[in-house]
Amino acid sequence: MRQGQRLEIDRISKRYGSVVALREMTFDVRAGELFGFVGSNGAGKTTAMRIALGVLTADSGEVRWAGRPITLENRRHIGYMPEERGLYPKMKVADQLVYLARLHGMSKAEAWRSAQEWMERLGVAARRDDAVEKLSLGNQQRVQLAAALVHDPEILVLDEPFSGLDPVAVDVMSTVLREKCARGTPVVFSSHQLDLVERLCDRVGIVRSGQMVACGTVAELSAGGNVQLVVDAPAAQPGWADRIAGVGTVGHEDGKTVLELGPGADDQLVLKAALATGPVREFARRQPSLTELFRNVVTEHGASEGKAA
Structure with a gap:
């Protein structure tokens, strides 16, 4: 051997x-x-x-x-x-x-x-x-x-x-x-x-x-997931991005808002909405973590199996 x-x-x-x-x-x-x-x-x-x-x-x-x-x-x-x-x-x-x-x-x-x-x-x-x-x-x-x-x-x-x-x-x-x-x-x-x-x-x-x-x-798995935005807009109120098409709120980290961009979503509209709330100290793209990928993959396949049943 x-x-x-x-x-x-x-x-x-x-x-x-x-x-x-x-x-x-x-x-x-x-x-x-x-x-x-x-x-x-x-x-x-x-x-x-x-x-x-x-x-x-x-x-x-x-x-x-x-x-x-x-x-x-x-x-x-x-x-x-x-x-x-x-x-x-x-x-x-x-x-x-x-x-x-x-x-x-x-x-x-x-x-x-x-x-x-x-x-x-x-x-x-x-x-x-x-x-x-x-x-x-x-x-x-x-x-x-x-x-x-x-x-x-x-x-x-x-x-x-x-x-x-x-x-x-x-x-x-x-x-x-x-x-x-x-x-x-x-x-x-x-x-x-x-x-x-x-x-x-x-x-x-x-x-x-x-x-x-x-x-x-992880990079290959992330490539199939939706891009995320980390936005630090300290004056923004909860739900400030809810009305932007194709954008969902993933959560909050250290006072920053983590958003997910669906297909066709425009990050410039997100930036415009963030600036409308006041100063923006951070606006960055990132790929989802393995924890988020795991949650998405398991949820998607679970939903598919439920439909098949």
Whole structure:
């Protein structure tokens, strides 16, 4: 198994009785890429990850690594961090990491060396002789990431890896993931922290009802959305832009009004209306954030499904 290859999820479907968890889910994670996998609770993210790992079997479709189906042998080269933490609560941190590394084929010496390295990198070396259950939730999260990394995986699949971490731990984990990508490792992670996904990821996939409904870089996804205007008109009264054709108010940020321009909307009319209220200290265009894109994509597809039903 070589680094520098793609992980491919090809039209996988999964049903639990009458509940459809995945519907021909398709995406790939390229060599050296951080891929963000986002969706509402129950959208199918965890099911897709478990199928990629072979923990679950798909009803149809295929998962491939380097162009070949995932097998029991090459699954040993995947680092997985589940959302429901999978550590042994009464086992000591160091013993646990060494045990997991050995399960993935490392020698005892290699396993101890790697465990020590990751405990130090992730700031839990001082707790090496503590049982996992005695750690804070944040430190348990760090140990869980160490467990995913200790065998030097060639693919990383992480389910909500940043959940419960403080800002310092988020920075440490972000650095580790970028380093793995720099070595050619494909990294896919799910998260509800969309600002973090937007900052870290090369590409993002948005999932709804078991389907991939949008996929691309944030810039590519933003290009399909409506342009926004940030207007700082301190004397303007609420609703000052409501009567301008094709313009809607998204919200307010630090006293500024955020507007969305629909197709054919004229930003010069917005500027004229803003100036009519008094001085304008800022008038700038911007693309929507990933949070706004996510909300729009999920809402649009939800409405489409409702009409189809």
